[in-house]
Amino acid sequence: MNERQKSILDLLGRDRKIKVNELAERLDVSAVTIRQDLSFLEGEGLLKRVHGAAVLAQTDDLENRLGVNFELKQRIAARVAEQVQDGETILVESGSVNVLLARELAKKRVTLLTTNVYIARQFRKGDRMNTILLGGSYQPDSESLVGSMTRACIDQVNIHKAFIGIDGFAIDTGFSSRDMFRAEISAYIVEKSREVYVVSDASKFGRTEMSRICGAGDIACLVTDQSLPALYRAHFETLGVELILA
Template identity: 55%
Template sequence: MNERHKEILQLLQEQKEISVNLLSEHLGVSGVTIRQDLSQLETQGLVKRVHGGAVLNDTDDISTRLVFHYNQKITIARKAASMINDGETVLLEAGSTNAVLAKELTQKKGLTIVTPNVFIARELREYYDVSVILLGGVYQHQSESLIGTLTKLCIDHLNFHKAFIGVDGFTPAAGFTGKDMMRAEIIAYIVQKSPQVFVVTDSSKFGKMELTRYFGAEDVDYVVTDKRIPTKERAFLEQAGVKVVLA
């Protein structure tokens, strides 16, 4: 995927629908080139062509979501990794930022990573110095997460020092929210079990409310995000006792 494709996807995430003419003007290329770009992105399942433009495909697929705000996710993941010590056991729930974090953690020594997410486990398959525990459960095809009673039983039998959770939204009224109702129960269970809870997410998620409430600010110890977090949401979190760490 080239830089122009990434910029098209970023614009679509911000505006939901955008015309070929506007993309052509913004990116300084011809309409023919933009149509070719959109056709390639549609083939990859990232966008859907509509008359005169395109809309973003709404998906929980991690490999797709990795594209959005990728530079921020790398910065956030590196900051989060610096807060993890050699020899610890950490749980990475799911989400694109956690997928980037998983790769960053391969530089640590004696680390054990627990995850209910197949994508994250697969990202670590070539790193033999990292111990990986993949939780059991019912497999969600699109998100590649494992959910259900068996997943909770696995969590019950494990201890970990820190849990890292990805979210889709946060507002002071709704708390931390997400699009996936099926994962919500497992996320709440992880948060209840973990001695320390870290939210890792880029600043675009703040001020947004999604369908399902995952947990509240009172359940979180740290939020690791980028410097564009809105002042209102940051102040609310800090007043609630959450340590906001800027990457």
């Protein structure tokens, strides 16, 4: 993937849908070049072409999702890592920002629990942390572990802080996920953890996905980016939820 194609994904991450001619103008290339880029990115499963425009694909593949707004996600992950202290037991759920968070946390002396195989694979010999992969039913696309066995594993541990990803948030419906099985596990994590952090870029706000995770007031802290609209900032502040903007 070249730099121009990464820029296309970044623009789609912010605007959700962009016309071919607008992309050509913003990136100062021909519409033919943009169409070639869109064909490549569609073949990689990263976007969909619709009536002279492009929209981001709703993929669960973490490797692909990492490439969208990478620098922004890295900035969020670094801010989240500041909230973790040596000696804590933390749980990191699925999500592209959480992959980058896990890499940051490798520098700390903590016990990290995760329900995601891809995240567990980020660690290498020599890392300071102790990593525990919780069991469950394996989802190949997202590499997440879900189901009754995962809940049973969560029951056996005391979690200081949990970091969960989301697919959507709306004031009337709360945090939501496209996947009902992962939503169930995220909701259970919220119930069982002392402090819950939602970690997400601001593009997820204003969306409502199929399965509810929890309400805004059920979490301790939201870590997102500076583009979060004032409406949502005020909502979380009213509920007493800490807001960290990277």
